[in-house]
Amino acid sequence: FYCMAELPVDDSDRFAQWLLESYNLDGETVMVAPAGGFYSDPELGKKQVRLAYVLKEDDLRRAIDILGDALIKYNNR
Structure with a gap:
C-alpha cells in the first residue's frame, strides 16, 4: 500500500537524496x-x-521514528 505525505521540507527530491x-x-x-x-x-x-x-508493524514504527528524527535533523542543518 502507498500513501502520499506532505513533509516540512523545502524539496522532497533533495530530502530523499539526503536520507x-x-x-x-x-x-x-x-x-x-x-x-x-x-x-x-x-x-x-x-x-x-x-x-x-x-512492513510488519514493528518495522513501520521504527521507520516512523527514523523519519521523524531525519526531518528534525534535515531542517536544522
Missing part, C-alpha cells in the same frame, strides 16, 4: 519516493513523498 547519502539513525535510514513525478505539474509534489507501508 540515502547523508543520514542514518543507529546505522539505519528510510527511503522515500519524491512525489513530483506522480503529478502532471511536478511543483504540486515538491514537498510531498510517496510512502510504501508493506
Whole structure:
C-alpha cells in the first residue's frame, strides 16, 4: 500500500537524496519516493513523498521514528 505525505521540507527530491547519502539513525535510514513525478505539474509534489507501508508493524514504527528524527535533523542543518 502507498500513501502520499506532505513533509516540512523545502524539496522532497533533495530530502530523499539526503536520507540515502547523508543520514542514518543507529546505522539505519528510510527511503522515500519524491512525489513530483506522480503529478502532471511536478511543483504540486515538491514537498510531498510517496510512502510504501508493506512492513510488519514493528518495522513501520521504527521507520516512523527514523523519519521523524531525519526531518528534525534535515531542517536544522
